[in-house]
Amino acid sequence: MTTVVWFKRDLRVDDHGPLHDAAADDVIPLYVVEPDYWQLPDTSERQWAFMHDSLLDLDATLRDLGAPLIVRHGEVTAVLHRLREATGFTRLVSHEETGNDWTFQRDRAVARWCRQQGIQWREYRQFGVVRGPHNRDHWDHAWRRVMEAPAYPAPSRLTPALTADPRALESLTEPACRDQRPCPGRQRGGMSQGQTLLADFLEQRSRGYEKRISSPVTAWEASSRLSPHIAHGTVSLRRIVQQCRAAAAAPDIAGAHRRSLKAFRSRLHWHCHFIQKLEDEPAIEFQTIHPDLEGLRNPGDWPEALERWREGTTGWPLVDACMRALHHSGWINFRMRAMLMAVASYHLHQHWREPALHLARLFTDYEPGxxxxxxxxxxxxxxxxxxxxxxxxxxxxxxxxxxRFIRAWVPELADVPNEWLHTPWGLSSTQRSRLGAGAYPTPLIDHEEAARRARAHIKAWRQQHVRRELTDLVLERHGSRATRGRNRQSTSPSKRQSGSGNNGQMDLFQ
Ligand SMILES: Cc1cc2nc3c(=O)[nH]c(=O)nc-3n(C[C@H](O)[C@H](O)[C@H](O)COP(=O)(O)OP(=O)(O)OC[C@H]3O[C@@H](n4cnc5c(N)ncnc54)[C@H](O)[C@@H]3O)c2cc1C
Incomplete structure (x- = not known):
């Protein structure tokens, strides 16, 4: 039997169920470059570049196993059709993907084509994300079952159904990407890069994880930096979870290090917890999670603010440093991603979708879910x-x-003393010119005033438009069971979501 293994965002041979099971057959390892995908507003050349590194690495490994990667361009059903005519394959295997709406619709088209052609398509789970109806109360348990199951070993040998692919990967025509912003500091893709990062993180860098991931000064080293590898599947999430558990169980590990590994493991759980939200409600890509908040902000409001936010010229040094670092490297830590999005939404009153698309394009680890x-x-x-x-x-x-971080990314402020570095608009124009900061913009709005306005606007909107019964539905559908349990015990329904208010954050719904 000939089986096509369709690689998507799972570019590895280790813990790859579809490849493992197909190894008994004649196999066609296939990757399809889909030109229409790379024209989407949430995709970019930097993501393709990471993918390309990973494809080269995957191809080299598959060649060693006996079956090189077959790469085709075009719409997937058309590619499969031609391949079917050429090889007569009867089985297609791949991983389930919670991608964006475009990839979901493409998968539906592939399913239709398979039905018409009498091809058996088996999809495997690679994460703890559940497709179809399921009980959210048992979700954690199901996640653990998947992560604790034995990983699939890489096949030791593959029998190729197509021996010589005339289109060598090295000469692959790159897709024309709609977004081509350069990313000179991008992480490299590929299985070996991912493995090295994981080993280095578990042995060394994770020691300071818990305490050092919030600051953009220290997070570059203290975070695992595995996100683009997880998003492109060059390392399996299950392997990461299992190796993390093994590292934490080592007898000689220090308490602080063990706590850090525990904190890291909870992030791996969040990975699937979040993706599950999009899996359960794909409309989240386009519509607000709470339907009554849809009209809170309008697309197209205050375009100058959006442009300055996008280009890292808001006049708020940390915000601009984060955006510029992201332009350069395709990565920024969680806290700073949250701040960037919050500043766009609250202070600059932007509708969520354009900022979300901009960040998606900038992230090499873009994961829709x-x-x-x-x-x-x-x-x-x-x-x-x-x-x-x-x-x-x-x-x-x-x-x-x-x-340190601000000066590295906002060179206009390099000579501004610490006293003024965080609020350079307080300097007189003469001082600014003397310190070489004359070209750095002043903010469009006072940030405290902007926060006050945002708070008042949301409060008024909530009182007028937000229906409790819909909030309860959202909670039922997407709320973390752990949080819900805590909320049930400790807060009245009207204060269900009251938060910490620390770290410069405010809870407006109290
Ligand atoms: C507005 C916004 C957008 C984001 N978009 C993405 C995205 O497109 N892709 C993406 O992988 N992460 C995204 N995150 C989550 C998080 O910021 C990144 O996963 C993390 O910064 C990646 O770096 P790391 O691998 O070193 O993280 P680590 O802290 O080492 O975490 C390891 C892994 O756990 C998962 N993870 C970590 N934090 C979170 C979280 N808060 N929620 C869900 N999963 C998490 C990721 O898979 C991550 O790679 C986003 C966060 C915000 C606030």
Whole structure:
């Protein structure tokens, strides 16, 4: 039997169920470059570049196993059709994908084509995300079952159904990407890069994880930096969970290090918890999680603010440093992603979708299932989470007190003393010119005033438009069971989502 293994965002051979099971057959390992996908507003050349590294690595490994990667361009059903005519394959295997709406519709088209052609298509789960009806109360248990199951070993040998592919991967025609912003500091893709990062993180860098991931000064080293590898599947999430557990169980591990590994493991759980939200409600890509918050902000309001936010010229140094670092490297830590999104939504009163798309394009680790729910959560659109209006000046003092990160990314402020670095608009124009900061913009709005306005606007909107019964439905559908349990015990229904209010954040729904 000939089986096509369709690689998508699972570019590895280890813990790859479809490849493992297909190894008994004649196999066609296939990757399809889909030109229409790379024209979508949430995709970019930097993501393709990471993918390309990973394809080269995958191809080299598959060649060693005996069956090189077959790469085709075009619409997937058309590619499969031609391949079917050429090889007569009868089985297609792949991983389930919670991608964006475009990939979901493409998968539906593939399913239709398979039915018409009498091809058996088996999809495997690679995450703890459940497709179809399921009981949210048992979700954690199901996640653990998947992560604790034995990983699939890489096949030791493959029998190729197509021996020589005339189109060598090295000469692959790159898709024309709609977004081509350069990313010189991008992480490299590929299985070996992912493995090295994981080993290095578990052995060394994770020691300071818990305490050092919030500051953009230290997070670059303290975070695992595995996100683009998880998003493109060059390392299996299950392997990461299992190796993390093994590292934490080592007898000689220090308490702080063990706590850090525990905190890291909870993030791996969040990965699937968030993706599950998009799996359960794909409309989240386009619509607010809480339907009554849809009209809170309008697309197209204040275009100058959006442009300045996008280009890292808001005049708030930490915000601009984060955006510019992201342009350069395709990655920024969680806290700063949250702050960027919150500043766009609250201070600059932007509708959530354009900022979310901009960030998606900038992230080499763009993962729709995490991205859209997170972007909405940080914009106050779920109706069930504490609102976090990050104070960009407070965050700046707290997370970059010496201005190391700011000076690295906002060179206009390199000579501004610490006293003024976080609030350079307080300098007179003569002082600014003397310090070489004359070209750095002043903010469009006072940030405290902007936060006050945002708070008042949301409060009024909520009183007028937000229906409790819909909030309860959102909570039922998307709320974390752990949080819900806590809420049930400790808060009255009207204060269900009251939050910490720390770290420069405010809870507006109290
Ligand atoms: C507005 C916004 C958009 C985001 N978009 C993405 C995205 O497109 N892709 C993406 O992978 N992450 C996204 N995140 C989550 C998080 O910021 C990144 O996963 C993390 O910064 C990646 O770095 P790391 O791998 O070093 O993280 P680590 O802290 O080392 O975490 C390990 C892994 O756990 C998962 N994870 C970590 N934090 C979260 C979280 N808060 N929610 C869900 N999963 C998490 C990721 O898979 C991550 O790679 C977003 C967060 C915000 C606030």
């Amino acid at each position: 995490i991205h859209y729910p997170q972007a909405q959560m940080q914009s106050g659109l779920t109706g069930i989470n504490a609102l976090r209006i990050y104070n960009p000046v407070l965050q700046s003092h707290k997370l970059d007190p010496q201005g």
